[in-house]
Amino acid sequence: MSTGIKRALYLTMLVMLALFIPSCASTTAEVQRQPASPILQQTLTYNGPKARITVARIKCKAARCTGAIGDGLRDMLISGLFKTTRFVVVGGRKELREIKEEIGLARSGYVKEGEAPLAGGWESARLHNSL
Numbered sequence: 001m002s003t004g005i006k007r008a009l010y011l012t013m014l015v016m017l018a019l020f021i022p023s024c025a026s027t028t029a030e031v032q033r034q035p036a037s038p039i040l041q042q043t044l045t046y047n048g049p050k051a052r053i054t055v056a057r058i059k060c061k062a063a064r065c066t067g068a069i070g071d072g073l074r075d076m077l078i079s080g081l082f083k084t085t086r087f088v089v090v091g092g093r094k095e096l097r098e099i100k101e102e103i104g105l106a107r108s109g110y111v112k113e114g115e116a117p118l119a120g121g122w123e124s125a126r127l128h129n130s131l
Helices: 003-024 040-045 067-083 093-108
Strands: 051-053 087-089
Touching: 067 087
Parallel strands: 051 087
Antiparallel strands: none
């Protein structure tokens, strides 16, 4: 073999070795726990004032935005407001449709009496015009 080929092979082996050795090193990761969100019991035992609110549908007006993005933002906002323990977040139109279906199912006789939701037992948000 010529000296040039030996030198190229030697250089290639050194580069491969230089790349291989760090991949054999052990790595460690430190897991940090985030503070837990308030559990239901903490939310129920909060004694301060709570605003009763609802979050309307968020319309995404960006060029390539789908309704799923607005729905996801709405869900995140509802979760964030609930976790503050300062709000009672009541359902919007989407949840109202689901509740109506549950009440209809209860009236059909398929659900045991006393275990189904009753019509008229739901709270609504107070509407204030801030304009």
